[in-house]
Amino acid sequence: MFIIDAHLDLSMNALEWNRDLKQPVATIRQREKNMTDKPDRGKGMVSLPELRSGRIGLVVATMIARFVEVNSALPGWHSPEQAWAQTQGQRAWYKAMEDGGEMIQITNAGGLEKHIQLWNDTAIPDHTKPVGYILSLEGADSLVNLSYLERSYQYGLRALGPAHYGPGRYAPGTGMEGPLTRAGVELVKEMDKLNMILDVTHLTDEAFVQAVELYKGPVWASHHNCRALVPYQRQLTDEQIKILVDRNAVIGGVLDAWMLKPGWVRGKNDPQTENITLDVLIDHYDHICQLAGNTDHIAIGSDLDGMFGQEQSPYDMDTIADLQLLKALLTKRGYSEQDIENIFYKNWLRFLQKAWGAGI
């Protein structure tokens, strides 16, 4: 079955992890065998051949670069201009993937329709099809000022999450408290004019409420699980889930072990010992379905290789292609074929068709 994954940091892996994502995952792991600079070396799960073999034909792909004060403990750039330049390098990588026929950027309903048709065409082998990507910006720090948002829209940026981790020029993020900054309020208003998709993932509780009230356009939570199951601020409260359901939002279930089960200690715990499997994600799906009364608001936003690899992912997966295993697991848990289609691609597809208007 076709899959849409709404959160992958592909260009970050290409440029900051120095991964050639044209290669199979096994090759990339082999190359990293003796590297120790990052905890997930040799444990990556995502590359373009695996996306194709798992029929993950459309992804929301990020650009990501943080601004930090000189004394900050977080990694990042010391000026917004440097962060901007980093995102432009990431964008250049996506463009190079397009030039090589590896990927194709999707920016409107017409392009979306065409791309889905291509992936539905069984006469063409999947391994020759380009992976579609919708460009998203995770954390808005790199937008030097609002004119950079318009510029970004022109080159195809279609979704934006104002926050990531830590303070943030437009919005405080994960681990923080407080509202959008003054610039963040202006940013959200400007996004509305451009009909961009507001990604609420990583917003603080206060900024979440503020942003969804301010913003009239399409809202999603690209990679987000439930706080009722894993009590941490990074997760969605039941109240937030209800607000999202009322807004016709879709929530992408995320496969970071830290967000699947409570008590996970990064760098310490092991997915096998903690029994982290794909099935645990379905607990989060079940919870959202109970609140929504249907399966229209859950989908996939895996975040695989989002600064972690196999050491912090469900152990019944080897690569991202194993997302297909969810089908049997969901069936076993009582989800119908229609429900599974919703989760695999139809919910994101409907969301995008509505956000962009058919035929544009």
Ligand SMILES: [Zn+2]
């Ligand atoms: Zn994230």
